[in-house]
Amino acid sequence: MPLAGxxxxxxxxxxxxxxxxxxLPQIVALCCKLDGRILIQNWMYESGLEFCRELNMMGANIFICDPxxxxxSGPTSLKNSEVFPPDVIQAIMAIFLLSLSExxxxxxxxxxxxLRRYPDIINIYQKLGAKIEVLEK
Incomplete structure (x- = not known):
């Protein structure tokens, strides 16, 4: 793995x-649970890491250098939270997966x-033992 300066x-x-x-959003979520620090750069989309604010609200330790x-930095313990992620499917998926980790x-x-992209995701994870409740449709 390359090193930053x-x-x-x-x-x-x-x-x-x-x-x-x-x-990339799932990698960011995974890194929240791993031991150590890593610099993640999304040079393809200017605001592609915007969802990291929501991960921080959940208890993650993410320093936002720039957009x-x-x-x-991980590992981090999550806390009860309410998040309003951007309208990006993969960012919402990363938040969803990280929330299931604790x-x-x-x-x-x-x-x-x-749910538009993964219509059965709730049922699939519930069958695996996740406790998920849909509050709104």
């Missing part, structure tokens, strides 16, 4: 055959974007 591991998406930019770079209550607004 300050010696931090650095991760960024690349065109095919590199890592796809659509998977395209964040430093994620026994906390997370109210996620705007899930209709996620």
């Amino acid at each position: 300050n010696g931090l591991p650095k991760f960024s998406p690349r065109p095919w055959p590199g890592f796809p930019v659509d998977g 395209q770079r964040v430093i994620v 026994k906390v209550t997370t109210i996620i607004h705007g899930t209709h974007f996620l």
Whole structure:
């Protein structure tokens, strides 16, 4: 893994055959649970890391350097929270997955974007044992 100028591991998406930019939000969520720090850069979309504010509201430790770079420090413990993510399906998915990683209550607004892309996601995770309650349709 390449290192940033300050010696931090650095991760960024690349065109095919590199890592796809659509998977970057899930990588950020995963890094919240890993031990250590990493610099994540989304050079493809100017506000592609905007959802990190919501992860911080959940208890994540993410330093937002600028709209395209964040430093994620982990592992972090989540707390009960209510979040209003941007209208980006993969960002909402990352928030959803991170909220399932601990026994906390997370109210996620705007899930209709996620359900439009993954209509059975609630049922699938409930069958796996997740405690999910839909408050609005």
